[in-house]
Amino acid sequence: MNLDSRKLKILTAIVEIYIETGEPVSSKMLNQRLDLSVSPATIRNDMSALFDLGLLEQPHTSAGRVPSHLGYRIYVDQLMRPKPISEEERRQIDALFNVRDPDPDRLLEDAAEALADFTNCATVSTTITPKSVLVKRIEIVPAGIRTVVILLIATNGVIKNRVCRVDFRVTGEILEFLNQFTNGRLVGKSVNEISQRYINAIAVTLGDYSQLFTPVLAAVYDLCREVNEGQFYASGGENLLGYREFGDIARELLQTMHDKDQILGLIGSKKDAVFITIGKENTKSELTDTSVVVTKYRIGAQNEGAIGVIGPVRMDYAKLIPHLEYFSRTLGKLLAETFEQQE
Structure with a gap:
């Protein structure tokens, strides 16, 4: 044109x-x-x-x-001519992360909330797990007579844990067996490949003990799935209610914003570090009056994440994009440091 x-x-x-x-x-x-x-x-x-x-x-x-x-x-x-972010604005963003919880999940949730307040829009914050991430170690430790805590550590630094009640008396001998069994079958395997079918297949090899140890294996599977799916948080949905263009579609818009599969599908379909979908470019009807601006970022060597803003089509792109890029780089750096501390 x-x-x-x-x-x-x-x-x-x-x-x-x-x-x-x-x-x-x-x-x-x-x-x-x-x-x-x-x-x-x-x-x-x-x-x-x-x-x-x-x-x-x-x-x-x-x-x-x-x-x-x-x-x-x-x-x-x-x-568009992007508006450079000032030193004062950088300090304001840095200050949002000065008091933070070392838990990556909490950090992501806080980031989504802080960005929603900063932009007066809705936000999503997520990590994306590459298929190369493997199970690094599994630890099963006693928490009671019939309770264990299962700790799963992945090669990308992500740590997940779960409390599991069992139908047998927890002894040192049983714990040693379970640790050897789960580590022997799962360590070095991609979390993306650990399916329910695979868990069922290794459970069969336990013979008569299969049913007894099923709760433990089911919990291990859930932890692998959590690592593979990454973290996802949405915040600031109430901000959208303040824009008159969303009056008739606010409910549908809020439902879509909290639909992890839909949002991850949108993010995963793009390869650019920064991408914007404007109005009718969005395939979901409830998003046709919105713009979605997403930045992707690195978290160390084995992880990546994305943080995005959902708001009116008339958002200030020239100001928002530089702010979002700086915000996401800061978040990626902090997450990388947090994962390193947990290893």
């Missing part, structure tokens, strides 16, 4: 004014904003041309225009 420089300036101004005000933009407003040395009639003609190209829309009977979702896409891809 070829547009001359004046039309590009007009489109940029309309997007930025609408982001600031949320009100349709008139030719008079553009004439005051831009120094184009042309008549208001020329500006109106250029706005009509942008409208005909599908880059602008006219809401109801208003004399003004608003950007279409295609108009936003051209703005984000070609016209």
Whole structure:
């Protein structure tokens, strides 16, 4: 789509004014904003041309225009000038993590909440487990006469634990056997490959003891699945209720935001470090009036994560993207340090 420089300036101004005000933009407003040395009639003609190209829309009977979702896409891809994050803003983000729990799950949850407060949008925070992650060690320790604690450590530094009640008396001899058995069958195996079928298959090799030890093996399987699925937290859904464009779809939008499979499907379908889906580019109908901005980040050598913002299409992309990139890099660094401390 070829547009001359004046039309590009007009489109940029309309997007930025609408982001600031949320009100349709008139030719008079553009004439005051831009120094184009042309008549208001020329500006109106250029706005009509942008409208005909599908880059602008006219809401109801208003004399003004608003950007279409295609108009936003051209703005984000070609016209937007990111607003550099200031040192003060960096310090504000750093301060969000100054008091933090060493538990990675808690850190991710706190990050989602902090970003929701910072952006006044909804946020999601997740880790993504590569298929190369293996079971490093399993420890089964006594917690009572008929209770054990199962600790699973993965090669990416993630540690999971679970309390498991059993139908036998916990003795040192039984614990030694269970530790040798589970480590012998699972250590060095990819958490992605440890399926329910595989657990059932190794349970069969226990013979008459299969049913007795099934609760322990089931708990080990659940821990492997948790490591493989990564962590996922959503926060700030109530922020969306403050935007008038979400009035009719707020309930559906909140349900989608907390649907882990749908959100991970959206994130996993993209390979870029930063990606944005705008309005109707979202395949889910309840997201067609939203924009989703996601940044991916590294957590050490074997992990990656993603943190994203869900908000109105008229969000301030130029400001949000640099902030989100810095936020995600900081979170990735802290998570890497936390995983290293736990090993």
